Amino acid sequence: MIVLDYRDKRPLNEQVAEKLMNLIAQGGLSPGDKLPSVRNMAVDLSINPNTVQRAYAALEEKGYIVSVTGRGNFVSEEESWRKNLRSEMISEFESVTRRVMTAGIGKEEALECVSRIYEE
Numbered sequence: 001m002i003v004l005d006y007r008d009k010r011p012l013n014e015q016v017a018e019k020l021m022n023l024i025a026q027g028g029l030s031p032g033d034k035l036p037s038v039r040n041m042a043v044d045l046s047i048n049p050n051t052v053q054r055a056y057a058a059l060e061e062k063g064y065i066v067s068v069t070g071r072g073n074f075v076s077e078e079e080s081w082r083k084n085l086r087s088e089m090i091s092e093f094e095s096v097t098r099r100v101m102t103a104g105i106g107k108e109e110a111l112e113c114v115s116r117i118y119e120e
Helices: 012-025 038-045 049-062 080-102 107-119
Strands: 065-068 072-075
Touching (some): 012 080
16 A cells, blocks of 8 residues: 655655555545554554554644544545645645756756656
């Protein structure tokens, strides 16, 4: 389900949250799906349960998941998370675009690259 990159400088909880967010956005996890328990996810990833708990808390705060006492964590059935995801993705795209421009890649070359990606 999730593979962590230990060479990545970001904290593990951010990586876990991002991977789950991507799974939700891509339809790998559907609204109402139950997430693995904190303990099971921690065992599967060989990380501390507190790390998983922090990732789940961040996702819950953003509206991607909901916690049901005594039952576990579930993908939110509300659509509010889609707005958050779209906003985050646009922000990330803008950041990458600025780096591309700083690297001296021209507008035409950048647009050609984006066009190829959309054609795939």
